[in-house]
Amino acid sequence: MRNAIDIGNGFIVTTDNSGGIGEKLQDIVNVPDRVTAYFAARVALFEQWATHAEPVSILVHNFSGSTSWENYVIGVTDLFHEAGLEVPPINGSSETNMELVQSAMAVTIIGKKMEAPAPKNSVWFTYGTPLVGDEVRTRVDEIASVRLIHEAMKSGIVHQIWPVGSSGILQEVRLLTGIKEARVETALDSMKSAGPSTVVLLAIPEMKIEEAKALFGVHLNKLMMIT
CATH class of the missing domain: 3.30.1330.10 (PurM-like, N-terminal domain)
Structure with a gap:
């Protein structure tokens, strides 16, 4: 990390x-x-x-x-x-x-x-929107909710989280995977700063995806990592 x-x-x-x-x-x-x-x-x-x-x-x-x-x-x-x-x-x-x-x-x-969750077949998603500066104040409803993330972690809906910062989604995926040439397919701007982690990457077990969509709503988007 x-x-x-x-x-x-x-x-x-x-x-x-x-x-x-x-x-x-x-x-x-x-x-x-x-x-x-x-x-x-x-x-x-x-x-x-x-x-x-x-x-x-x-x-x-x-x-x-x-x-x-x-x-x-x-x-x-x-x-x-x-x-x-x-x-x-x-x-x-x-x-x-x-x-x-x-x-x-x-x-x-x-x-x-703490003890890490047992490994599971998971799919990566983004949750939230990359925001920085005044956007963080004016677009609050697009920011990943700390309450919902904690709830999802406790209930097993989320297996792993990875916060996105000023370097943007693409750079965080490269850090996460350890592959410098990794690419991503996402509905979001993968190069934009996410400021104070207004976006997080979530690994969600395949059997929990529908529950995750119901919990997180429209700001949950599938993330394709091309390594």
Whole structure:
């Protein structure tokens, strides 16, 4: 996994950062700090799930000033409540000596690896739409739902997830398969950034495909990997 580090003894560390997105006047994308933290935590959580790990501790790195800390913590908490998960302990630090003109923060999650599901004959799908910048704010209904993904994982509808980031679907498929020349056939733009993992790749057992379509709806699309 590209952003997951195995530190031994079954512990996995994942992280995601955000810059120029927040409540400061010179931010490129203006959204509440609470929203910024939610999406940074979302990426780190998806990376945990991709390695079959569950969060046990969270670190928030705040460079936006002390007034942003509480809203960053609230945003992380929002994500876990939405997913139906207990909120792990949250700690971290704030830069208070230097005042930056743009917002900057990061969320790091430490997780514990769980037993991976038994291998099954699965078909890969995309879930969500590649979105970046203001699109994330204005096209919320197209973003992959963390709640539905967690529900599908618990019920065995989803066997494996792989979040898509700024490199786009095609590059993620190449990382997933380990084949640099791999190609894809998809209804989506395979080169476009998916920002804070607004799209995820899902491996769905063949016998669960109809259940998955009913659960995820119109934003579930079959992904053909050509290797």
